[in-house]
Amino acid sequence: MSPLSFEEFSNANRERCESPQGFKHPLNGWSSSDWMTATVGELGEAANVIKKLNRYRDGVPGNKQSEQELRDQLRKELGDVFVYLDLLCQSCGFNIADAAIEVFNAKSVEIGYPKVL
Numbered sequence: 001m002s003p004l005s006f007e008e009f010s011n012a013n014r015e016r017c018e019s020p021q022g023f024k025h026p027l028n029g030w031s032s033s034d035w036m037t038a039t040v041g042e043l044g045e046a047a048n049v050i051k052k053l054n055r056y057r058d059g060v061p062g063n064k065q066s067e068q069e070l071r072d073q074l075r076k077e078l079g080d081v082f083v084y085l086d087l088l089c090q091s092c093g094f095n096i097a098d099a100a101i102e103v104f105n106a107k108s109v110e111i112g113y114p115k116v117l
């Protein structure tokens with residue numbers, strides 16, 4: 001379990017993005033379209049790693065990295081997705097955790113699942 005709350009992570013993520021010691025990139029320096037492109041770019045990188053993992057699953061040659069190296073890379077790429085998704089949501093003016101809880105609860109109610117957050 002991470003010692004950080006989501007809010008702490010999100011605040012640090014934005015601070016690094018905008019800080020003169022960080023990326024020097026104001027959140028509103030990109031449109032939501034720009035942030036979405038960055039997010040989907042990272043998702044594409046993750047998809048490419050999964051494609052390579054599928055080669056191991058299916059016995060198809062062509063990989064230059066071991067299966068473990070690819071699993072480690074996938075973890076990092078999905079982390080990249082999360083970092084950009086958080087910035088995208090902040091640029092849109094909301095917190096991704098709040099949005100996720102909202103839709104999680106709505107779906108639980110819809111399917112009759114007893115737990116809401």
Ligand SMILES: [Mg+2]
Nearest residue numbers: 042045077080
């Ligand atoms: Mg990446």
